Amino acid sequence: MRLAELVAKYPFLQDNLPFWEKYLQSRDELHNLLGEMVNEAHLDAAGFFQNLNEGKPLLAYGTVRLKAADVNRLSEVFCRMMGIPHQSVVLPTPLPLFEDLPLTADMAGFVAAELHAAIAAFAESVISAEKEINWLEPYCPICGATAGMALITPSGKKNLVCSHCQSGWVYLRTACGLCGQSAERGSTVLFADEEPDWLIEVCEECGHYLKVADMRDRLPDIISYPLHYLTTWELDLTVRGQGFEPSLFAIFSRAGWLQRAVAN
Numbered sequence: 001m002r003l004a005e006l007v008a009k010y011p012f013l014q015d016n017l018p019f020w021e022k023y024l025q026s027r028d029e030l031h032n033l034l035g036e037m038v039n040e041a042h043l044d045a046a047g048f049f050q051n052l053n054e055g056k057p058l059l060a061y062g063t064v065r066l067k068a069a070d071v072n073r074l075s076e077v078f079c080r081m082m083g084i085p086h087q088s089v090v091l092p093t094p095l096p097l098f099e100d101l102p103l104t105a106d107m108a109g110f111v112a113a114e115l116h117a118a119i120a121a122f123a124e125s126v127i128s129a130e131k132e133i134n135w136l137e138p139y140c141p142i143c144g145a146t147a148g149m150a151l152i153t154p155s156g157k158k159n160l161v162c163s164h165c166q167s168g169w170v171y172l173r174t175a176c177g178l179c180g181q182s183a184e185r186g187s188t189v190l191f192a193d194e195e196p197d198w199l200i201e202v203c204e205e206c207g208h209y210l211k212v213a214d215m216r217d218r219l220p221d222i223i224s225y226p227l228h229y230l231t232t233w234e235l236d237l238t239v240r241g242q243g244f245e246p247s248l249f250a251i252f253s254r255a256g257w258l259q260r261a262v263a264n
């Protein structure tokens with residue numbers, strides 16, 4: 001499905017279409033550039049799989065390194081494609097977990113966060129090409145951030161999607177995808193008639209809810225996970241007023257900041 005078709009189906013996305021077009025194209029371009037910059041051997045996929053049981057994400061091992069000149073090149077291309085002034089971005093090397101990334105609350109911080117996310121997503125694409133990532137932790141096996149949404153694959157497995165880098169991993173079906181609490185006292189599953197291909201996991205333990213795209217009956221055409229998430233506002237109505245917080249993709253607040261900055 002193309003972006004225009006998605007907007008025809010969900011007209012409320014119209015206002016944000018220019019942003020998403022630029023954002024998705026620039027992510028693709030960063031991915032292409034990273035293919036030339038990152039030595040795939042240095043990602044150490046074999047070591048990653050050996051270390052999976054320790055619960056440490058890839059970036060905790062300090063294996064991903066980029067030259068300052070390459071980071072600057074990524075920033076240049078990203079800013080040009082997003083239509084914002086070029087930002088001089090310095091990323092720590094080796095690349096840290098997302099929670100350890102120093103971020104300023106300005107345009108440079110937005111760019112640094114997005115470059116970090118793109119590098120983490122690139123690493124995930126290299127690693128998951130080797131084999132499926134099964135991971136027993138409710139945080140991203142690459143960058144360490146929490147999940148933005150989940151999906152149930154046609155074979156019935158629950159996958160979580162990282163709220164920061166959008167990497168995916170196979171997780172325990174019955175545990176809360178946000179805090180790991182097991183279902184017996186943890187998450188409750190809710191449904192909304194308006195969104196038959198989605199369900200919501202509500203967790204009393206952490207007070208959050210997670211949107212889950214159920215792909216067992218119908219395989220949706222997903223352009224991007226955050227955009228797919230945005231088509232489901234009716235799900236939020238189902239849990240409104242019950243005091244639970246939604247899981248969100250980080251790009252939503254970053255994009256809101258960017259739009260405010262452009263408007264001023």
Ligand SMILES: [Zn+2]
Nearest residue numbers: 140143162165
């Ligand atoms: Zn991640």
Ligand SMILES: [Zn+2]
Nearest residue numbers: 176179203206
């Ligand atoms: Zn929870």
